[in-house]
Structures are given as C-alpha cells and as structure tokens.
Amino acid sequence: MNQSAPPPTVAATTAKTSRRAVMLASSIGNFVEWFDFTLYGYAAAAIAATFFPSGDHIAGLIGAFAVYGVAFVARPLGAVVFGRIGDRRGRRTALGTSVVLMGAATAAIGLIPGWAQIGVAAPILLLFCRLVQGFSAGGEYTGAMAFSIEHAPDDRRAWYSALVGASTWLGTIGATGVMLAFQAITGDGFTGGGWRWPFLIGGLLAVVGLVLRMRVDETPAFKAMQANAPAQQPARPFRELLRGHWRTLLTLFAYFAVLGLFTHSFLGYMPTYLAQAGGFSAxxxxxxxxxxxxxxxxxxxxxxxxxxxxxxxxxxxxxxxxAIVLVIPAYLLVGTGNLVAVVAALLILLLAVTLLSTGAISVLELYPTNVRFSGTALPYNVAYAIFGGTAPLVSQLLVDGTGSLVAPAIYASVVALIALPLLLRIPETRGTSLLR
Known part of the structure; x- marks a missing residue:
C-alpha cells in the first residue's frame, strides 16, 4: 500500500536555491520600481518645465502630478495580467516580464523630446511611458512579496518580506542619491536636461534585475502545487477570487488604500509640501x-x-x-519650518507607514497558493490606483482649493478612520502554512 509523504517544509525545499540569490532577485525589481517612481516625484518640477507649456508654473506642476497619477490607472490591468501569469505560469515568469517593461518605460522617459521640440506629442509620450510603468508595476510588489515568502523558512517569513519592503526605501534612497549627484554635476542645467540621466540609469538597473531573477528557481510552494495538485491551478484566478474570497478582497482593499495613500503622500507629495510649507530648498x-x-x-x-x-x-x-492620530500633528510640525520639528514629523510619518507595511505579510498568508499572487495584486493595485497614485494631485488640489496646508493630512486621516473597522478584522497569520 502506497503512502504519500508529508509535504516538505518551505525551508527544506529551498535547499537548491541560494537564499542570498532569492533575496536579491525578490528585491531588485521592487527596488527598480520605487527608484523609477521616486525619480518622477523628485523631478516633477523639471518634468513640468520640459513637457508642458512654459508660462504657468502651477498648471505645469499639476499636469506633471496628473501624469504621475495616471500611471496608477494601468495598475489594475497589470494586476489581472501578471496575477494570471503568476498563478498559472509561475512567480518567476511574471516578475521577469514586469521588470523588463518597467525598465524600458523608465529609460524612454529620459529620451523623450520636450514641448519645445515636439509640442503636444511630448506630454502624450510621457503619459504612454507612465502607463507602461504602471502596468508593469501591477505585478511587481505583490509578486516579489509572494516570491520571497514562499522561499523563506516558516519562522522567518516576516524577515524575508521586510527585505522586499526595505528595497522600497532603498529604491527611494538610491533615486534621491542619484538626483543629488546630477543636481550637483549639472547645476543650473538640471532642469534643462540633467534630470534625464537618472531615468536612463533606472533602465540599466532593470536589466540587472532580469538577470538576477532568471538565475533563481521557482518557489517551492508553487512547484508543490504543480506537482501534487495541478487541478488546483485555476483557469480564471480572478473569478475564483470574487466567488470564494470577496470578503478578504474587501478587507485588503481597505488596507492597501491606507498604505498607498500614506506611502505616496510621503514619496510623491512630501518633497513639494516641504518646499511650500516649510520653505526648504530643493x-x-x-x-x-x-x-x-x-x-x-x-x-x-x-x-x-x-x-x-x-x-x-x-x-x-x-x-x-x-495613521489616524499622528498625521495631522506631523504636517503641522512641517509647517513650522523648524529643522528639528520637520525631522520629527518625517519620522512620525515613516513610523506609521512602517508599522502598516508589516501587515503586508499577513495579506499574503491569508490566501492559498493557487490565488496568492492574484488575490494580493488585485486589491493592492485597485487601491493604489484610487488612493496612492492620486495622492500628490489630490493633496496639491486640496491646498490650492482650501488655502490650508494641512488639508492633505485631514484627508489622509479621514481615509484611515473609515478603513479602521476592516483593518481590525485582519487575523493573526503567524504560523500559517503556505503549502496549501
């Protein structure tokens, strides 16, 4: 009588793959994504001057922020496409494709002629590149998280997910460092064209990401599903999600709405807010x-x-x-213009974002393997399209419309308050098996 062996643990089945290679492969694409998106936020003034008509600085800045937000419209479509690939063909295939598209679109932004050269075609081409960036990002972060924790030992999954989370901040740090370097090198010529070089560097980083990802094995959880229960792979992952996991989808939409709003308010709008409210130089x-x-x-x-x-x-x-009680005091501190107060405010905001980001591991652990990629990518990208990508634009419009520099903070607090009942329903997932 044949007896089936018990399913292997994730730690045991990862033996053939170097953990260091897994960590690099998981993180590099997310690094590139946030490197590219942060470049756009920091170069918003230069992009506005390059791709929009001169003469109205505010209109150009709003136009640049609008294009920033439009990229997030393509994220849900990317979630559907890459989610299906990730749950049907494998996490590695989805992640390799996404990083190539992201890099190509980023490099193209650095090459597009400006309004003075090609007129209205300039912002149209910029918009197209941003849509491609958004589409490719639709499968990046959640796919990298799934790829990382499915390779991780069961008792270190949060640590592995933190590596992907750290690549978010390292991407922003890298983009900031590159921006500072090219500002110093080009001086007054930064707005005239020096801002383009960092985008070309972003394209080269994507090539490195592709090489690293193609050298790493598929995840043990996905391979176990293919070997032991191929029938579990859904032909239409999103249909199964809507039928069997709609409550989880709603809860995760609320979670990612708050996380996306806070993250992109910080990365996409805070540089502008520091200049407007705090009076700091670029x-x-x-x-x-x-x-x-x-x-x-x-x-x-x-x-x-x-x-x-x-x-x-x-x-x-x-x-x-x-997210509810600290954001308004943080914005008020920025408004003082005092350096110590501003540093305290930034640390307060990052504390809220970092605590919330830890919840991403719970999100992934809620799902079985056959819909883990799709089930995380869909609410993540829909929420980021509505709340994350629009955060800089809505914040600027609130300030212009109300005359209150603290209006963006009130908006963020209200969204967090509305989402709180659903966030409190997310269960403890520590110790949950991913091989299911």
Whole structure:
C-alpha cells in the first residue's frame, strides 16, 4: 500500500536555491520600481518645465502630478495580467516580464523630446511611458512579496518580506542619491536636461534585475502545487477570487488604500509640501527625505523580527491607529519650518507607514497558493490606483482649493478612520502554512 509523504517544509525545499540569490532577485525589481517612481516625484518640477507649456508654473506642476497619477490607472490591468501569469505560469515568469517593461518605460522617459521640440506629442509620450510603468508595476510588489515568502523558512517569513519592503526605501534612497549627484554635476542645467540621466540609469538597473531573477528557481510552494495538485491551478484566478474570497478582497482593499495613500503622500507629495510649507530648498528637501528613508530600513527589519516572534496583528493595528492620530500633528510640525520639528514629523510619518507595511505579510498568508499572487495584486493595485497614485494631485488640489496646508493630512486621516473597522478584522497569520 502506497503512502504519500508529508509535504516538505518551505525551508527544506529551498535547499537548491541560494537564499542570498532569492533575496536579491525578490528585491531588485521592487527596488527598480520605487527608484523609477521616486525619480518622477523628485523631478516633477523639471518634468513640468520640459513637457508642458512654459508660462504657468502651477498648471505645469499639476499636469506633471496628473501624469504621475495616471500611471496608477494601468495598475489594475497589470494586476489581472501578471496575477494570471503568476498563478498559472509561475512567480518567476511574471516578475521577469514586469521588470523588463518597467525598465524600458523608465529609460524612454529620459529620451523623450520636450514641448519645445515636439509640442503636444511630448506630454502624450510621457503619459504612454507612465502607463507602461504602471502596468508593469501591477505585478511587481505583490509578486516579489509572494516570491520571497514562499522561499523563506516558516519562522522567518516576516524577515524575508521586510527585505522586499526595505528595497522600497532603498529604491527611494538610491533615486534621491542619484538626483543629488546630477543636481550637483549639472547645476543650473538640471532642469534643462540633467534630470534625464537618472531615468536612463533606472533602465540599466532593470536589466540587472532580469538577470538576477532568471538565475533563481521557482518557489517551492508553487512547484508543490504543480506537482501534487495541478487541478488546483485555476483557469480564471480572478473569478475564483470574487466567488470564494470577496470578503478578504474587501478587507485588503481597505488596507492597501491606507498604505498607498500614506506611502505616496510621503514619496510623491512630501518633497513639494516641504518646499511650500516649510520653505526648504530643493536640495534640503532631498536630504531630509533621504535621512528619513535611511532610518526606516533598520526600523523595518526590527519590526520584522518582532513580527516573526510575536505575530503581525499588533503592529498592523498600531499602524492603523497611528495613521489616524499622528498625521495631522506631523504636517503641522512641517509647517513650522523648524529643522528639528520637520525631522520629527518625517519620522512620525515613516513610523506609521512602517508599522502598516508589516501587515503586508499577513495579506499574503491569508490566501492559498493557487490565488496568492492574484488575490494580493488585485486589491493592492485597485487601491493604489484610487488612493496612492492620486495622492500628490489630490493633496496639491486640496491646498490650492482650501488655502490650508494641512488639508492633505485631514484627508489622509479621514481615509484611515473609515478603513479602521476592516483593518481590525485582519487575523493573526503567524504560523500559517503556505503549502496549501
């Protein structure tokens, strides 16, 4: 009588793949994504001057932020396409394709002629490149998270997910460093064309990402599903999600709405807010945000260690409450223009974002393998399209429309308050098996 062997643990089945290679492959694409998106936020003024008619600085800036937000419209479509590929063909295939598209679109932004050369075609081409960036990003972060934790030992999944989360901040730090370098090198010529070089560098980084990802095995959880229960692979992952997991989808939409709003308010709008409300120069803004991002990396790893030892839910709940009660005081501190107060405000905002980000591991652990990629990518990208990508534009419009520099903070707090009941429903997932 044949007896089936018990399913292997993730730790045992990862033996053939170097953990260092897994960590690099998981993180590099997310690094490139956030490197590219952060470049756009920091270069918004130069992009507005290059791709939009001269003479109206505010209109150009709003146009640049609008294009920033439009990229997120393509994210849900990317989630559908890459989610299907990831759950049907494998995580590695989806991630390799996404990083190539992201890099090509980023490099193209650095090559597009401006309004003075080709007129209205300039912002149209910029818009197209941003749509491609958004489409490719639709499968990047959630796919990288799934790829990472499915390779991780069961008792270190939060740590592995923190590596992907750290690549977010490292991407912003890298983009900031490159921007500072080219500002120093090109001086007054930065707005005239010096801003383009960082985008070309982003394209080269994507090539490195592709090579790293193609050298790593598919995840043990996905291979186990293929070998032991190929019938579990859904022909239409999103149909199965809507039928069998709609409550989880709704809860995760609320979670990603808050996380996306706070993350992109910080990355996409905070540089502008620091200049407007705090009166800081462009270079001072870059340094301030960089220092805050550097601090967030070890903080994220420390919280990951606690999450692996004591669970994820407490950090998620603390982050949700912090998003409600701390954001308005933080914006008020920025408005003082005092350097110490501004640094404190940035650290407060990053604390809320870092605590919330730890909850991403719970999101992935809620799903079985056959819909894990799709089930995370769909709510993540729909929420980011509505709340994340529009954060800089809505924030600027709120300031212009109300005359209150604290209006964006009130908006963020209200969204977090509405989402709180659903966030409190996310269960503790520490110890949950991924091989299911």
């Amino acid at each position: 270079s001072a803004v870059l340094w301030l945000v960089t220092i805050a991002n550097v601090v967030s990396v070890p903080a994220g790893f420390a919280l990951a260690v606690l999450a692996d030892r004591h669970g994820r839910r407490i950090q998620l709940r603390l982050g949700a409450v912090a």
